[in-house]
Amino acid sequence: MKARKREKRRTAKPVRETYFFRLFVAGNESNSSQARRNLARICEEHIKGHHKIDVVDVLKDVSNAHKNNVLVTPTLILIKPVPKVTVLGNLNDTKQVLAALRLNGDER
Amino acid sequence: MNNQKPPYHELETKMKEAEELIHALRTQQVDAIVGERHVMLVRLKQAEENLKSSRNQLRALASYLLSARENERAVIARELHDEFGQGLTSLQLGLSWISRKLTPGQKPLQEKIKSLSAATTNLMRSVKNIASELRPGVLDELGLVKTLKSEAREFEGHTGIHCRFKTNTAKAKFDRSAAVAIFRIVQAALTNVARHAQASRARIALMKRKNGLILTVADNGKGISRKLIHGHDSLGVTGMRERALALGGTFTLGALRSKGTILTVQIPLSRVITGVSR
Numbered sequence: 186m187k188a189r190k191r192e193k194r195r196t197a198k199p200v201r202e203t204y205f206f207r208l209f210v211a212g213n214e215s216n217s218s219q220a221r222r223n224l225a226r227i228c229e230e231h232i233k234g235h236h237k238i239d240v241v242d243v244l245k246d247v248s249n250a251h252k253n254n255v256l257v258t259p260t261l262i263l264i265k266p267v268p269k270v271t272v273l274g275n276l277n278d279t280k281q282v283l284a285a286l287r288l289n290g291d292e293r
Numbered sequence: 294m295n296n297q298k299p300p301y302h303e304l305e306t307k308m309k310e311a312e313e314l315i316h317a318l319r320t321q322q323v324d325a326i327v328g329e330r331h332v333m334l335v336r337l338k339q340a341e342e343n344l345k346s347s348r349n350q351l352r353a354l355a356s357y358l359l360s361a362r363e364n365e366r367a368v369i370a371r372e373l374h375d376e377f378g379q380g381l382t383s384l385q386l387g388l389s390w391i392s393r394k395l396t397p398g399q400k401p402l403q404e405k406i407k408s409l410s411a412a413t414t415n416l417m418r419s420v421k422n423i424a425s426e427l428r429p430g431v432l433d434e435l436g437l438v439k440t441l442k443s444e445a446r447e448f449e450g451h452t453g454i455h456c457r458f459k460t461n462t463a464k465a466k467f468d469r470s471a472a473v474a475i476f477r478i479v480q481a482a483l484t485n486v487a488r489h490a491q492a493s494r495a496r497i498a499l500m501k502r503k504n505g506l507i508l509t510v511a512d513n514g515k516g517i518s519r520k521l522i523h524g525h526d527s528l529g530v531t532g533m534r535e536r537a538l539a540l541g542g543t544f545t546l547g548a549l550r551s552k553g554t555i556l557t558v559q560i561p562l563s564r565v566i567t568g569v570s571r
Binding site for chain 1: 310313314316317318320321322323324325326327329332334336338339
């Protein structure tokens with residue numbers, strides 16, 4: 186029953202609910218900057234106006250990283266909609282990132 | 294059954310996360326590692342690029358210095374040959390003219406002229422040797438293979454170390470600067486054999502193979518330590534390595550399993566033999 190519900194949610198038309206991301210970066214380091222840019226672009230292209238990004242600089246706020254079990258930067262966590270997803274790296278591989286964030290259905 | 298599901302999924306998720314972490318580290322997409330107390334920045338990508346560019350710069354500089362030195366040597370050799378050679382020849386001619394003018398009664402003077410003439414001849418020989426050491430004229434006249442053959446013969450004559458030269462490139466036409474580089478490597482290697490190896494035999498091989506031109510210089514001496522191979526103070530080795538790398542080749546130096554030392558230089562054929570396409 187649960188599985189069917191999940192299936193329904195996946196195949197359903199894109200619901201315009203707000204996507205809440207938390208992106209952990211290390212200042213303006215190269216990969217962190219790329220991750221910021223890539224996430225902003227992906228959101229702009231796929232869920233424009235339906236997203237919220239909380240950027241956490243681990244150089245300033247390391248406790249937040251600890252709380253979220255972040256080991257490396259850049260780390261992107263999709264907090265909402267559940268289930269929670271964690272993506273590591275500079276988010277350059279758009280296709281993979283979209284698949285991980287369950288946004289690839291919107292591409293079509 | 295259901296009770297076993299959550300731990301399994303947890304494990305699967307952890308595995309996926311670990312794989313992702315390894316991938317991110319491997320592809321150098323990680324900027325910082327968040328530790329228990331510290332955030333450690335990892336600037337691998339940038340550091341690697343900086344290192345690469347520094348290496349390239351150094352290599353270019355070394356290559357430039359080597360060619361500048363070779364040019365400078367050629368100039369000095371020419372000057373020596375032209376200026377000193379001609380001057381000494383005129384001196385020799387003058388001395389023999391004076392000698393002819395002397396009467397049999399002027400014996401002490403004749404003896405003096407004779408010794409001066411012998412000294413001049415020695416000086417002329419020295420100048421010729423220095424000039425050919427600076428710029429091996431035979432390399433231009435006879436080509437690389439014959440020059441190496443004569444170098445091996447001379448080495449044997451000077452040191453008493455039996456030296457054999459083998460090649461399958463007798464008909465090949467070598468690029469000029471590559472020929473100079475190979476000759477200098479052989480010269481430096483033989484100098485090392487004479488100075489440090491305590492060997493009784495040496496062999497030089499210049500072989501054309503599918504994977505490039507392979508130069509080996511081996512001896513049956515006491516071998517070489519790792520420290521000497523990688524040490525920065527062994528200028529001779531560094532010079533040989535730089536010459537090989539400047540030609541896009543590789544340089545290895547090591548101890549032979551049996552006894553002695555072997556030096557191997559591998560250079561792409563396109564960089565050494567004219568008429569071979571890249």
